Amino acid sequence: MTSSTTVHSPLRLYGRSGELAILEGLLARLWQGDGGALVLAAPPGLGRTSLLHEAAAVHRTRGPVLHADERGLPGPEALRELAAGRPLLVCADDAHTWDRPSRTALISAARGLDTAGRLAILITADDGPAFADLPTLRLGPLDEDASAALLDRLAGGAEGRLGGAPGVFGVTEGLDPVVRAELLREAAGNPRLLTALTGRLTPDQLAGRTPLPCPLPGAEEVLAAHAERLDGLPAHTRALLLLAAAAQEHEPAGAGADALLLLRAGTRTGLPRDFLDGVLFGAAATDGFLQRAGSRLHFSRPLYARAVLHHAPPARRRATHELLAALLAESGDHPVPLASLVQLACAAPGPDHALATRLEAAAASPYPHGQRSSALARAAGLTGDQPARSARFAAAAEQAALAGDPPLARALLARTGPSAGEPRHGLAPYVHGLLALRTGPAADAHEALLAAAELLGPYDHRRALDALVGAAEAAWVTGDAVGYLEAMGRVGPGPYDRAFAAYRGGMCAVLAGRTEAGHALLRQCLQPADRTAEPAALLRAGVAALVLGEVAVACRTGARALAAVRTKGPDALLPQALEHLAYAELRAGCHAAARAHALEGLHAARRTGQPNSSVHLHAVLALAASVEGPAEACAAHSDAALAGAGPHGLAQAATLATWARARADLAAGRSEEAAARLGPLVRPGPRQGHFAARMLAVPCYVEAAVLAGRAVEEAGELHAAVAEFARWTARTADPQAPAQLARCRALLAPAEEADARYAEALGHHERAGGDFERARTQLLYGQWLRRRRRTREARTPLRDALVAFQRCSARAWAERAAGELRAAGEQGPLVRPAADGVLSALTPQQQRIARCVAEGATNREVALRLSLSPRTVDHHLRNVFAALSIRSRTELARLLGPEGP
Structure with missing residues (x-):
């Protein structure tokens, strides 16, 4: 087949482009006189016959097609005669079902193709060993x-x-x-x-207008086709496969079956011990059905396990489940282990109210959430009463959500029925709200959880409380302080602990403007005394610490919360725990640790299907990259956070991502861009940033606005922002806030006061610690001194800033400090050479100006970046053109671009 030939089909073969290309290659070689044989091997239903027909349809345009079956295959002479005139394609579909002599003849014909170059044989078969000696293309499931x-x-x-x-x-x-x-x-x-x-x-x-049936109908024919291979297996192998398939039913998806349980069950049913040892612990084969991984056995394809159960006679299948239930009951550390009840549920011939009730009760024990979800789904399947059935499916969905499996949770919710007349159906809206909180618009989650709390309140106080806390969290991430107060205000008196009461009262007081009273309450829940505190309580304690500005406490509590989640679960909380810890570490200046935890959190969020957590973690990673670099990483994480934050209303993540991008702009000397990004976040108005992050961005905004030359035209806004930041500093325990406030005042102070303000800021930094913020103040102070031609004095703070930035791996900031230091006349080994080759003839100041102009900056923008006057920039630029023998900015850009000398 030539490259211009295409494959046409009435119903497109989805996901088989690679296989079609291989078949095209086989046909192309056949048409050129080079025959061959190929086996398309796959379990039933994967499209091997469709591919065979596709190849036959294409070949008919160039030669004859012979569809062979077990009734007879022409001998070698007849095949050569048929292939003498035009190339012949022989198609043998489902050849594994042929009798042994016919299969042998087909294999012999395929092996003898070297004497008949105008002939190709295409065979389809199952993935068994019948045609293992021939070239084989194995089909996998569709992606x-x-x-x-x-x-x-x-x-x-x-x-x-x-x-x-x-x-x-x-x-x-x-x-x-x-x-x-x-x-x-x-x-x-x-x-x-x-x-x-x-x-x-x-x-x-x-x-989606009516619930899905459970189980879904329609699989019978495919499962029966998978089970056809079982009939030819030895009786011992069939018995062990049935035990293995049944033993998977109480395990989490993909966990396989326990070899020791299979050994006990096989011994109890009379299977020979040497056979069991060979299959379970040795190298004995099961015709490709079972694979061993440590102490677990897995079916090579999941549908085989379902086919084995489907193929077994009902009485034998029930007896197998009952045997496993008895064995699990004997070995369990619980009066009736959950696994044993699940096996009994598999053996039940129909609805069983008593067994469903026992399953539901056992699922309330602290088993892993995935196992509890499976047990509750089984209980729902045994329930004949529709309202109770729907409630159990909703409870199973809740456990699936906690296990970090939102698709399964939604599938279980799809099996719940109408809610009319049944108050317990507040559980379904509750689970919908939990899923929306992690995967959908936060405003939807807020409303769904408020409605669920209203329904659940009369009979399920714990879930009603969790719904209200979730609604408050949804309001928090959207920046809706009123919604947060509304949700927390609905929490009535109940059996919750003093720490939660203090948290609720403290957060509401802070958001209502009663900061002093709120902080006093929040301090009561900072350190849960119980070392076995629940992960949710520890996460709330971490939030309280960040609101208070107790950054070190937030780091310690975040580490405890992460350990608790990893120890106790639920898996769904892992991304949130890593996010909270990473954010606390950012506030503490531990950017590398924050990046590591945020990356782990991002992987966990993707694994557990929580895109909203991914958005928040991208924002944290953008903040870390705005310090450590590179700028491309900051931009990528910021863009990812903003892309997800917009549709789902995640104002907190949007604020942090914008702040990160502005901080990267500052590191690169783009103060105009930084000021433009930060202005809307810190000013009053509808576009202002999240209430919990606005004040954190104020020092960057003041720095950007002053360096961009806006200190005069925006003096009122800048002084108002600093005044608000001063009030916040008086309330927070954040150790960096006093130093940042003094730095802001130094930036806005007249020349005769600025020295003292910078000295005050550096004094606060000495008490607070933290390399990054201290280095930023030293950089600004050195830049201010150099601008006033006090270059000798400027070198000391600039040199200290450079070393500190290097120590905390703030590469972009270190480069900015090195540039300032070179401009101040530093020639020592601490400062790397600014350039070689084409720029070596320029002074350090001229090199900086040349690079900025080559990036496309105007003279005014260069002046703002480098704290120079436009006339000075113009003077240096003329000298740059003369030294480099060029006449335009375009030539300079070409000279310094990636393709320049």
């Missing part, structure tokens, strides 16, 4: 994108929304996202199974 595209085609989702033709099943409206996720999860990349599942759902179910 998520291909599965989603196929699902859109089947249900008409994409075309229906655009007004096109309905899908294969006549559905012309978009799939509900939750239904989509459940279908993709259940199909596991098997296109035939996805087609069957979709075809058995009604339009209302596909659109």
